[in-house]
Amino acid sequence: MQRRQFIKTLGVGAAAGATAPFIATASAQETITWDMVTSWPKNFPALGTGANDFAARIERMSGGRMKIRVHGAGELVPALEVFDAVGEGTAELGHSASYYWRGKTLAAQFFTAVPFGMTTTETNAWLYHGGGQELWDEEYAKYNLKPFPVGNTGTQMAGWFKKEINSLDDMQGLKLRLPGLAGEAMNRIGVTTVNTPGSEIFTSLQTGVLDAADWVGPYNDLAFGLHQVAQYYYTSAWNEPSAVLEGMVNLDAWNALPDDLKAVVSEAAMASNLAMTSEFAVRNAEALETLVDEHGVELRTFPEEVLVALHDAARQVLAEQVEKDEASRRVYDSYTVFQRKVRRFTDVGEFAYLKTRERVGA
Amino acid sequence: MQRRQFIKTLGVGAAAGATAPFIATASAQETITWDMVTSWPKNFPALGTGANDFAARIERMSGGRMKIRVHGAGELVPALEVFDAVGEGTAELGHSASYYWRGKTLAAQFFTAVPFGMTTTETNAWLYHGGGQELWDEEYAKYNLKPFPVGNTGTQMAGWFKKEINSLDDMQGLKLRLPGLAGEAMNRIGVTTVNTPGSEIFTSLQTGVLDAADWVGPYNDLAFGLHQVAQYYYTSAWNEPSAVLEGMVNLDAWNALPDDLKAVVSEAAMASNLAMTSEFAVRNAEALETLVDEHGVELRTFPEEVLVALHDAARQVLAEQVEKDEASRRVYDSYTVFQRKVRRFTDVGEFAYLKTRERVGA
Numbered sequence: 001m002q003r004r005q006f007i008k009t010l011g012v013g014a015a016a017g018a019t020a021p022f023i024a025t026a027s028a029q030e031t032i033t034w035d036m037v038t039s040w041p042k043n044f045p046a047l048g049t050g051a052n053d054f055a056a057r058i059e060r061m062s063g064g065r066m067k068i069r070v071h072g073a074g075e076l077v078p079a080l081e082v083f084d085a086v087g088e089g090t091a092e093l094g095h096s097a098s099y100y101w102r103g104k105t106l107a108a109q110f111f112t113a114v115p116f117g118m119t120t121t122e123t124n125a126w127l128y129h130g131g132g133q134e135l136w137d138e139e140y141a142k143y144n145l146k147p148f149p150v151g152n153t154g155t156q157m158a159g160w161f162k163k164e165i166n167s168l169d170d171m172q173g174l175k176l177r178l179p180g181l182a183g184e185a186m187n188r189i190g191v192t193t194v195n196t197p198g199s200e201i202f203t204s205l206q207t208g209v210l211d212a213a214d215w216v217g218p219y220n221d222l223a224f225g226l227h228q229v230a231q232y233y234y235t236s237a238w239n240e241p242s243a244v245l246e247g248m249v250n251l252d253a254w255n256a257l258p259d260d261l262k263a264v265v266s267e268a269a270m271a272s273n274l275a276m277t278s279e280f281a282v283r284n285a286e287a288l289e290t291l292v293d294e295h296g297v298e299l300r301t302f303p304e305e306v307l308v309a310l311h312d313a314a315r316q317v318l319a320e321q322v323e324k325d326e327a328s329r330r331v332y333d334s335y336t337v338f339q340r341k342v343r344r345f346t347d348v349g350e351f352a353y354l355k356t357r358e359r360v361g362a
Numbered sequence: 363m364q365r366r367q368f369i370k371t372l373g374v375g376a377a378a379g380a381t382a383p384f385i386a387t388a389s390a391q392e393t394i395t396w397d398m399v400t401s402w403p404k405n406f407p408a409l410g411t412g413a414n415d416f417a418a419r420i421e422r423m424s425g426g427r428m429k430i431r432v433h434g435a436g437e438l439v440p441a442l443e444v445f446d447a448v449g450e451g452t453a454e455l456g457h458s459a460s461y462y463w464r465g466k467t468l469a470a471q472f473f474t475a476v477p478f479g480m481t482t483t484e485t486n487a488w489l490y491h492g493g494g495q496e497l498w499d500e501e502y503a504k505y506n507l508k509p510f511p512v513g514n515t516g517t518q519m520a521g522w523f524k525k526e527i528n529s530l531d532d533m534q535g536l537k538l539r540l541p542g543l544a545g546e547a548m549n550r551i552g553v554t555t556v557n558t559p560g561s562e563i564f565t566s567l568q569t570g571v572l573d574a575a576d577w578v579g580p581y582n583d584l585a586f587g588l589h590q591v592a593q594y595y596y597t598s599a600w601n602e603p604s605a606v607l608e609g610m611v612n613l614d615a616w617n618a619l620p621d622d623l624k625a626v627v628s629e630a631a632m633a634s635n636l637a638m639t640s641e642f643a644v645r646n647a648e649a650l651e652t653l654v655d656e657h658g659v660e661l662r663t664f665p666e667e668v669l670v671a672l673h674d675a676a677r678q679v680l681a682e683q684v685e686k687d688e689a690s691r692r693v694y695d696s697y698t699v700f701q702r703k704v705r706r707f708t709d710v711g712e713f714a715y716l717k718t719r720e721r722v723g724a
Binding site: 057060061062063064116117119120121122124125126127128129130154155156157217218235236237238241258259260261263264267268270271273274275277278279281282284285286288289299301304307308310311338341342343344345346347348349350351352353354355356357358359360361362 | 419422423424425426478479481482483484486487488489490491492516517518519579580597598599600603620621622623625626629630632633635636637639640641643644646647648650651661663666669670673700703704705706707708709710711712713714715716717718719720721722723724
């Protein structure tokens, strides 16, 4: 899910009348009112409601000392102006995903998702205990922002296909909706990727403009009805094995907060992170059950030669990016070194357990 | 890690002089000082430090309105009197694991770990979005307690063995340190389990009193030096695929808190939960690297016939428990129905991705 669908769906210019509000210098007594701008339609499942949830946690803990006004995309600023709006102080708080800001900072995308990268638990370990947060702070400080992880979609899916993929040949010339680094990797193995707006995926599949499309995962995909226009649902999420949602605070507003309210915002972010991960786990499971049991959707995985080709292509795309951007190199080096380390225990722990559970049918 | 080692290690009677402190009726202005009693030695890696971390989060967010005095096991009350001490108001807050309280409430153990049960993410989904917390609240309210998840060890290991296990026959007559439901399951397949105190595992393996022992996972096991007395380190953690740490609040103290401080305690618990999970992921990975690369430890998994036998035995043990205890049945029914539902997406999402990553060597 990326840039263009929001521009298209939510329109530009909605923020024409927005002006920079007062950034409060807080004391323990006064009420601080913050605006939160988001990249999601108001109450959008899991993401928009996740923004509401983050705001509510801050308000509950602050005992009325902080009030957060949550704005859907396009209400105060358009979806893809959240980064600038918060950095400039038009709003104090933003809720979005860092890979939308590739045009401003290439390094930012590593804080959302990396093809063939880390799982949700591994990513959190990197952010909270592996130096990831510090690198993110450093990168965003250049834009007058303080970032936090505030959620994660968990493992996504690889997308909807109208025909079965049994070889690399079957991928040639396919028109696939898949944005970002993963889309670039797909292009290199012979697929033609496009960045169809989310709201147009259904129609584009139906009319044959698209042969295949990736959106998010079962919960969000079912809501779009994609099972009605494509029969094969592909796993695994080589493209987004986890995807971090970000909260960002205007750095002046952040620095003006007293220590206890800094802690309130920071802990609310961490609690929201776990809450969203937990919610996606159950909602995706429920939606998958509906898709397979009620709608007869066919689950598939790509053949090994496709996955190997995608892995090679993704490594090339990433290597080229870090080659030309020093900040990307620093973040990616930290990310890859950490992934190599942490996955040893993922494999011996969680992965080994999942194999056991499968073997005994638990 | 269970009951007896704490009784043994930390002694009884340490709490003889403890008296019930004042349970504050809070207003927004006064300072509330709470005692937190724990089942861990002060600063015990990840668990004791996790208790400190939980307390620190509450203090930071409350801006000095709450002060938490953290006590190691045996300082104010012994490790295994935490449940009673908090219920009776000797302390307002406790940090422990619910399966220690089997003697009081059989149903409690489902809130820590279930053999062949749910992973960390699945368990959190059940607790936060699947009715698990409500059942836990209901069960603990009978004992004047309000419980929270405040951490998770993540996937554990299956233990250290002095000889390789190549068949069910190889398990016969082994003397294995493994407490709880998992220990009962092991007994039914021909193993003799004992509940050796943690501090005695090393010597018992060395002298041949034990042939094998399960403790926690690489981080805590390395600290005990178990690799020096047993060569084979077994995965997967069929016994504890995840293990929830609990925070518990005296219900009178909880009810006396103003709403904002209730939110502070509750959100601190949730943030601590994610922090501990993330910390174990990286510490276990680092320790595993040391164990395998520096100490030449051999990683193994049980043969399929052993796992199948353990699965059958564990189901029997669980069935017998829920048969005789109505509260256990309600909790276990909720747990198992949820596990069946949520694992469908675990398998298609995370598990499928881990298989892909293994296949391409990412």
